[in-house]
Amino acid sequence: MKSIKLPNVFQASATELPFSDNYFDAVFTDPPYYDNVPYSYLSDFFYVWLKRCIGDLYPELFATPLTPKSREIVAYSHENGYEAGKNRFESMLKQSFKEISRVLKPNGIAVIVYTHKSTEGWETLINSLLESDLVPTASWPIDTEMKSRLRAKESAALASSIYFVCRKMKRDEVGWINEIRDELNKHLPKKLEELWKEGVSGSDYFVSAIGSAIEVFGKYRKIMDYEGNEISAKRLIEIVREIVTDYVVRQILHNGIAGELSPLTRFYLLYRWSFGEAKIHFDDARKLAQSVGVSLEDEWNRGFIKKEKEFIRVLGPQERKLNEIRGNELIEVLHKVLLLWKDGRKEEIKEVLSESGYGLKEAFYRVAQAISETLPKESAEKKLLDGFLSGKDRLVGEIRDKLEKFKQKKLFE
Ligand SMILES: C[S@@+](CC[C@H](N)C(=O)[O-])C[C@H]1O[C@@H](n2cnc3c(N)ncnc32)[C@H](O)[C@@H]1O
Secondary structure: OOOOOOOOOOOOOOOOOOOOOOOEEEEEEOOOOOOOOOHHHHHHHHHHHHHHHHOOOOOOOOOOOOOOOOOOOOOOHHHHOHHHHHHHHHHHHHHHHHHHHHHEEEEEEEEEEEOOOOHHHHHHHHHHHHOOOEEEEEEEEEEOOOOOOHHHHHOOOOOEEEEEEEEEOOOEEEEEHHHHHHHHHHHHHHHHHHHHHOOOOHHHHHHHHHHHHHHHHOOEEEEEOOOOOEOOHHHHHHHHHHHHHHHHHHHHOOOOOHHHOOHHHHHHHHHHHHHOOOOEEHHHHHHHHHHOOOOHHHHOOOOOEEEEOOEEEEOOHHHOOHHHOOOOOHHHHHHHHHHHHHOOOHHHHHHHHHHHOOOOOHHHHHHHHHHHHHOOOOOHHHHHHHHHHHOHHHHHHHHHHHHHHHHHHHHHO
């Protein structure tokens, strides 16, 4: 009988691997995702029972009363504050990537799995990666999370993780931002199109795009502008976000009219597409707003943007009062019209649409359609939109007649 070679299992910190240089053909790692899960604290629940049951069989694994916390790679803000948590995560992740490249054979492959919703989560990954000798040559999003899990229902949780395939090589010392921007503008749309066709959406779409962008700027240790300033990972992520939001608005509106939309209407559309009706952290909303040229601080609690402690929510028409909706923004007029539609006030709908000028504008109905497509079947906002849109052709005809009659009347006056 052929003997089966059993694998060896070792326990050690990823920051200090007990192996010699150039040892492995491949390393596969799924490091913690910034501050997503407090693994060591969660493990304590099981650890205390396991220690009682099998602690004497593995004394070296159960030496401490609770799980050891000091070498955990994680961004806890409760311990020494937000900045300290971020620095701890970044320096330990950096060290573990250096260790991976050290133990990897020169032609070996490292696969790193990662995802995070926040810019900070990605900044730390990028900074850690650029300081190692691991250069990402490909990236894919893979659905790893269950959509039905509790967190996914309440929040705009991510469904996929990004798998980076990295090679061990020396990176170029400096990349110039103008050239990288050109490269991103060439490389990203192709990737964005593929992801769109594969049905990746919302926040997952954005993190997948960051993955592809890292393939471009991850070739350089430092990115600089021609004046000699270093470009931060945060700025690189902003650039990616601008390219992505522009592409997405065009796609959800099926091209053509994207340029006609005001920043606030773009923001609304993108928010619904990215996060649905979930509330999100203020900082995530601010970044989205920034990418379309909206200043969130100037807008919240005035119209549809609502601040609730450190969170932002985008109100649907059913959560607003008719007499509080003002202005001639497309999205505001749409909300007004939907509330009138809910109350069956047809004549007023025609009036609002004729006076605002949106009644005969294709963009108005396309935006309504696009918002509806981003929402789940059971959403109250979607039901309003679909109801309103079902009578669109008749409504447009009536508005046209009304405007025609008005013109005739003016002619004879
Ligand atoms: C994203 S999880 C990996 C989950 C794993 N793929 C699975 O399916 O169970 C990250 C893991 O890294 C572990 N970790 C944290 N700091 C570490 C360190 N210094 N060395 C090794 N592992 C560490 C965490 O305890 C956690 O189990």
